[in-house]
Amino acid sequence: MANHKDIVYGLYNDEEELLKAVKVAGDKHIDIMDVYTPFPIHGLDPLLGLSESRLHIGGFVYGALGTLTAFLGMSWMLAKDWPVIFGGKPHWSVPAFIPITFELTVLFASIGMVVTFYIINGLGPGVVNPTIDLRITDDKFCIAFDTASTDKASAESFLRSTGAFEVNSKTI
Amino acid sequence: MTNFEFSGRQRTLLLSGIALGVICMAYTWFMADDALHSRFWSNFLHNSVFFTGIALMAGFFLCASITAWAGWYVVFKRVWEAFGLFLILGLVLMLILALGNYFHLHHLYHWADESILVPGADGYDKILAGKKGFLNKNWYLGGTVIFVGIWYFIMTRVRALSIKEDEGKDEDFSSHRKMRVWAVAYLPIAGFTSAAMVWLWIMSVDSHWYSTLFAWYTGASWFVSMIALTILTIMYLKMRGYFASVSTEHIHDLGKLLFAFSIFWTYLWFSQYMLIWYANIGEETIYFRERLDNYKVLFYANLVINFALPFLILMRNDTKRKWGSLSFVAIIVFFGHWLDFFLMLKPGILHTAHEAMAHGGGDHGHGAAHNVGGFAAPGFLEIGTMIGFLCLFLLFAYTAMSRTRLEPTNDPYLEESLHHHV
Numbered sequence: 001m002a003n004h005k006d007i008v009y010g011l012y013n014d015e016e017e018l019l020k021a022v023k024v025a026g027d028k029h030i031d032i033m034d035v036y037t038p039f040p041i042h043g044l045d046p047l048l049g050l051s052e053s054r055l056h057i058g059g060f061v062y063g064a065l066g067t068l069t070a071f072l073g074m075s076w077m078l079a080k081d082w083p084v085i086f087g088g089k090p091h092w093s094v095p096a097f098i099p100i101t102f103e104l105t106v107l108f109a110s111i112g113m114v115v116t117f118y119i120i121n122g123l124g125p126g127v128v129n130p131t132i133d134l135r136i137t138d139d140k141f142c143i144a145f146d147t148a149s150t151d152k153a154s155a156e157s158f159l160r161s162t163g164a165f166e167v168n169s170k171t172i
Numbered sequence: 173m174t175n176f177e178f179s180g181r182q183r184t185l186l187l188s189g190i191a192l193g194v195i196c197m198a199y200t201w202f203m204a205d206d207a208l209h210s211r212f213w214s215n216f217l218h219n220s221v222f223f224t225g226i227a228l229m230a231g232f233f234l235c236a237s238i239t240a241w242a243g244w245y246v247v248f249k250r251v252w253e254a255f256g257l258f259l260i261l262g263l264v265l266m267l268i269l270a271l272g273n274y275f276h277l278h279h280l281y282h283w284a285d286e287s288i289l290v291p292g293a294d295g296y297d298k299i300l301a302g303k304k305g306f307l308n309k310n311w312y313l314g315g316t317v318i319f320v321g322i323w324y325f326i327m328t329r330v331r332a333l334s335i336k337e338d339e340g341k342d343e344d345f346s347s348h349r350k351m352r353v354w355a356v357a358y359l360p361i362a363g364f365t366s367a368a369m370v371w372l373w374i375m376s377v378d379s380h381w382y383s384t385l386f387a388w389y390t391g392a393s394w395f396v397s398m399i400a401l402t403i404l405t406i407m408y409l410k411m412r413g414y415f416a417s418v419s420t421e422h423i424h425d426l427g428k429l430l431f432a433f434s435i436f437w438t439y440l441w442f443s444q445y446m447l448i449w450y451a452n453i454g455e456e457t458i459y460f461r462e463r464l465d466n467y468k469v470l471f472y473a474n475l476v477i478n479f480a481l482p483f484l485i486l487m488r489n490d491t492k493r494k495w496g497s498l499s500f501v502a503i504i505v506f507f508g509h510w511l512d513f514f515l516m517l518k519p520g521i522l523h524t525a526h527e528a529m530a531h532g533g534g535d536h537g538h539g540a541a542h543n544v545g546g547f548a549a550p551g552f553l554e555i556g557t558m559i560g561f562l563c564l565f566l567l568f569a570y571t572a573m574s575r576t577r578l579e580p581t582n583d584p585y586l587e588e589s590l591h592h593h594v
Contacts, residue, residue: 052489095442
């Protein structure tokens with residue numbers, strides 16, 4: 001792999017400690033590379049300055065695409081290309097189209113959002129994702145610094161002073 | 173501010189709203205009505221059912237939340253408790269209608285005409301004779317008194333235990349445990365009996381027609397109106413400086429409920445419509461035939477107001493958190509569901525009035541005019557009556573809120589609610 005990074009990271013026992021540490025880092029303008037937690041922590045995103053995800057805009061577009069595909073598709077098939085009489089109803093029977101239009105809207109929106117999410121995050125079959133420390137998938141909370149942008153010694157002292165019980169470095 | 177102070181100005185405002193309602197109802201009765209006073213009685217039924225249902229749903233959702241061990245709603249639970257207590261006035265209002273039905277003072281329900289139930293008699297109605305085991309004045313009166321009485325009784329228990337919690341004397345949460353028992357009891361009781369009352373109060377105005385999911389559809393309509401009124405009440409109280417602990421997070425969750433249950437209502441509305449449209453059986457399609465022929469504008473406006481607008485406006489995250497957009501949707505949806513009840517009730521009542529007049533020797537009956545004041549669309553008198561009932565509901569609810577602490581103190585889920593975050 002070409003893009004090796006030298007990482008310094010600290011592990012915390014508690015999410016409250018982690019939130020306090022992230023707040024301190026923000027006040028001191030220390031550049032955090034990323035935070036890893038076993039579960040989503042309320043209030044972490046604004047502290048890290050992460051903007052709202054735009055995935056739902058994609059979801060709306062995919063959903064609208066599904067609506068149009070289903071509705072126009074059925075209209076063309078059942079009213080124009082091969083008109084069939086079902087139960088004495090007109091060829092273009094809008095109420096009968098609505099359930100399928102709804103289903104295709106949901107299908108397009110959900111599949112579209114999953115695929116977009118995987119592509120943007122570089123996920124997929126066969127992709128190796130280095131885990132910084134196995135304990136972050138269980139009960140430990142981690143703040144990581146990239147030594148290319150943050151001085152290693154100051155990162156370590158920051159981690160220890162904010163209550164990290166273990167500080168390590170690693171190349172990924 | 174821990175207690176809600178009901179100021180004289182607010183009381184005067186609500187009382188003048190009630191006075192407006194009374195004037196509108198008196199004007200309807202004396203000046204703008206037919207010989208049977210169908211317009212007056214149908215307005216009375218329309219608003220009584222609408223606001224009784226809102227009280228029922230407030231209690232239902234409160235009890236569902238208690239049963240589900242939910243915590244987020246606790247800071248503003250006094251609003252739902254106060255709404256739920258309105259059931260006692262709902263009982264009085266529905267009792268007036270039930271007694272009117274018992275003594276044939278109004279002609280809202282075709283099945284109440286006993287002369288059509290005698291075999292061989294002129295105008296004998298075989299279908300209604302077959303339904304007389306349920307559609308009769310005793311069920312109407314007894315069901316109203318007993319069922320609404322039970323709902324109200326359980327609401328008073330839940331409320332009393334909730335106030336008892338505030339004293340902070342039960343370290344072992346015994347009040348909350350007892351409250352949970354009442355809440356669990358309320359859910360199946362209110363669930364089944366409210367369906368029966370919907371059939372009697374609302375669905376039986378189209379007495380030949382029936383739909384098995386009508387009670388669900390009506391319940392969803394009540395529920396959305398209840399959430400809309402809750403949002404507006406909380407916003408008003410926050411503007412007055414109360415409810416400092418109720419944050420945007422709580423408002424956001426109420427907005428989600430408004431959004432989700434608007435879609436749920438649409439789902440039920442459409443399920444009912446599509447099955448009837450597909451099967452195309454005359455005795456079922458008559459319900460929609462009537463509304464599509466004579467109420468075309470209201471019929472489609474109902475869908476736009478109660479589905480398209482809340483769906484498109486509240487879809488985004490931030491529109492549920494901003495007061496402007498959320499209160500706008502809450503107001504139009506509240507009015508929209510009032511309109512939905514108008515559409516459920518008025519066509520059937522007008523038809524019954526025509527039948528009753530034809531029975532009396534007049535030349536009405538089938539094919540009679542539909543462009544009747546107060547029946548073709550809500551007029552000023554209908555809106556004035558609605559404002560009167562709304563002010564009565566709010567006067568009662570605010571009085572109930574002012575009787576005790578506005579924010580509870582010792583609810584076991586209080587901390588969870590104070591730190592609610594979505």
